[in-house]
Amino acid sequence: SLSLTYEHGSLATAATRGDGNTGEDVTANVRTIRAIPLKLMTENPPILLEVRGEVYMPRDLFEQMNRARLEAGETSFANPRNAAAGAVRQLDPRITAERPLRLYVYAIGHLEGAVVETQWEALEYLKALGFAVNPDARLCASLDEVLAYAETWMDRRDQLNYEADGVVIKLNRFDVQQRLGIVGNAPRWAIAYKFP
Secondary structure, X not given: OEEEEEEOOEEEEEEEOOOOOOOOEOHHHHXXXXXXXXXXXXXXXXXXXXXXXXXXXXXXXXXXXXXXXXXXXXXXOOOHHHHXXXXXXXXXXXXXXXXXXXXEEEEEEEEEOOOOOEHHHHHHHHHHOOOOEOOOOOOXXXXXXXXXXXXXXXXXXXXXXXXXXXXXXXXXXXXXXXXXXXXXXEEXXXXXXXXX
């Protein structure tokens, strides 16, 4: 997981999630990931924007990279998730730049200079700024619709070109999220619907 901070539309810092409060500064490495915008795609950027997202390595590109490593006499990586995390935390940004990394953003941590009131608005706003948002995100109107959609992923998860261990379900309205609050590190307004 990454936290990307943009000041007046330009990437200022990037950090890992760390312990939830303090992460590792990975700005130099993140600047080499082509999937992450260095500048926001807008004429009127917010004063400050903190975006949260997940760096991942597509399965097909992971397999291609592993084949090339084996052909070069190097060891292969165990799985895309560890390979992506290791690439972001490299000491040498040139190594990060060589890895086929992608990013899906999923939340706004802090925003000054613009207003969004719901999770869905946040995702649409982030798309407009040039970020990749998971194309399978869906706004549901009822709990039954949420559960039915989450259940469809039990059969479809192997069709994804990235590793996934579940579906994250969030309440849409930020005012309701704020009223419900957080207990420890767990928000009362979101839950991970894990695959068996």
